Amino acid sequence: MSANHDSANLLEVRGLTKIFGTLTACNHVDLNIAKGEIHALLGENGAGKSTLVKMLFGSLEPNSGEIFWDGQPVRIASPGAAKKLGIGMVFQHFSLFEALTAAENIALSLDDGSPISSIAAKARALSYSYGLPLDPESLVGDLSVGERQRIEIIRCLLQTPQLIILDEPTSVLTPQEADKLFETLERLRSEGKSILYISHRLEEVKRICDRATVLRHGKVVGHCNPRQETAASLARMMVGNEVKAVVRAPAEGIETAPALLEIRALTRKPATPFSIPLRNINLTVRAGEVIGIAGVAGNGQGEFFESVSGEALQPEAGSVRIRGKDAGGLSITGRRLMGAAFVPEERLGHGAAPRMKLSENLLLSRHATDGKAFVGSGGMVKSAAIYAASQRIIEVMDVRKSAPDPEAAALSGGNLQKFIVGRELDRKPSVMVVNQPTWGVDAGAAAHIRPALIELARSGSAVLVINPD
Structure with a gap:
């Protein structure tokens, strides 16, 4: 193994670039994720976060750059190849079939040939243990966005990945559900698992993430320890300027306004x-x-x-x-x-x-x-x-x-x-x-x-x- 590749790192990315027409979505991005850490990937919408993680998960092929997994160079040609390496992902936009049950959707991503009843039992037990109750027999088409996200999270965890990529995992969870998820992530970290955590909720990034990499307009513009930053300073790194809070002045005469x-x-x-x-x-x-x-x-x-x-x-x-x-x-x-x-x-x-x-x-x-x-x-x-x-x-x-x-x-x-x-x-x-x-x-x-x-x-x-x- 090259001396340039730290054995403590599970994933290393060097100069990863992706171009769409005239737009360079990712521009020579470098990223290191250590074993047993929760690493935040920050940036405003359109900064290149989704493009980067899609390349790491094999959904997109980079134009140039290198990816190292546990110190060895790899080519992640497909999501299947990513899963075989030990990379799991929960996308912000779900990949579920509405006409199938939760258990059937989960089964489609598993390769062990287990019967649906066994998968349903595992999913039910896992979902309740994480505080994300899920009925495996329910049709996806009948579920809310929050319930659909639970399917994605459980489906990923059932594959026992070494690296879990989470894209806005708490966006539709209650504070109690988010707290339970954080406990799960901390347990996974203690077991040596790595997590790449994408979120716009900066207070939770400060709470659970060990390090952060910040993207802006497709380029890495900074690295930091989120715990040593404020939410305001993280937002400033993301957008390049101050983000003002929205405050609405009390409206007058509402009681007599027309309904x-x-x-x-x-x-x-x-x-x-x-x-x-x-x-x-x-x-x-x-x-x-x-x-x-x-x-x-x-x-x-x-x-x-x-x-x-x-x-x-x-x-x-x-x-x-x-x-x-x-x-x-x-x-x-x-x-x-x-x-x-x-x-x-x-x-x-x-x-x-x-x-x-x-x-x-x-x-x-x-x-x-x-x-x-x-x-x-x-x-x-x-x-x-x-x-x-x-x-x-x-x-x-x-x-x-x-x-x-x-x-x-x-x-x-x-x-x-x-x-x-x-x-x-x-x-x-x-x-x-x-x-x-x-x-x-x-x-x-x-x-x-x-x-x-x-x-x-x-x-x-x-x-x-x-x-x-």
Whole structure:
């Protein structure tokens, strides 16, 4: 083994570079992960973190650079090769089949040929031991985002990897669940396992991580001991300047402002055996008001959003009222035509079609409400107008991208979230319902999203925010 490669390191990366067209996503990145350490990988959305870990997991091939595993040079050509080395990963965007059960999804990633019943039993025991209760027999399509993330974490841990890459693992966990996960990670560290930890929650990085590597615009800009830094100093390293906290001044006259969104005795039976029923929910959001709905993930937030947005129609038309008119029996398009806008919790596949361009996604969501602007006589699409509108949103929300009009899947999670939120804000809706607006986004992206929602309310709209944080 070369003297340049420390035997204490499990993974070493030297000069790793990945280029997409004219964008250098990773630019000669160096990274060392020691055996038995929790190493944080920090950077704002679009800094190159996802590209780097995809190369380490074999999902992307680098243009240049070297990877050493336990001191030996390796080529990680596929996720299968990564798993054989002992690398496991939990992606921020889940790779699950909605029509299969949790146990069946887990079985697809295992090579031991165990029967489903055995895998289900192991998954159940492991999930409860980690404080992440999971029903292996439940269909993924019926689960909340938080519950789906539990499947990914358990699936990874069942493979007993030497290096675990965790991408935003606590973004939809309760504080109690996160504490239990941290206990698990600390136990794994004590056993000599290594963890590459990606998170925008800087206080938890300070709490559990031994070292940190910071990326900015695809380059390594610093290394540090997180415990010796403040959350503010870590954020400053990530974005290159100070990140100001968002503070909303108390609004006046809200009590007499018109009610723009009214939920009246909203009740919904479970659509499946695993769905959460809604019982007699009453809520009013007035012009100029931001109302927050808190709660542990998986307790009906998804069902509530579906009912308010029109993805699930209500038998009682008056159970949802928008701008003083009944909307419970209207589809999401009908409610948009009444002046409402909606941002779901899942960005890819729900908020945006992954393989469609940003301009095409804009047309999909606004062809009805912006018909005259985007569609001409005879149904001809006004491509130039759609492109111009998408570029306006990109500029206003500071969406960072690798091409003028990339596919949604090509954006980092935070940049896609900024585009989706901006797409709805661009309509200047009277009512805005947002489910987990800052899930998995960095401080810089959140600093764009939160003030935009506050400004919308300040302009006289009603804003409803659903968020477990």
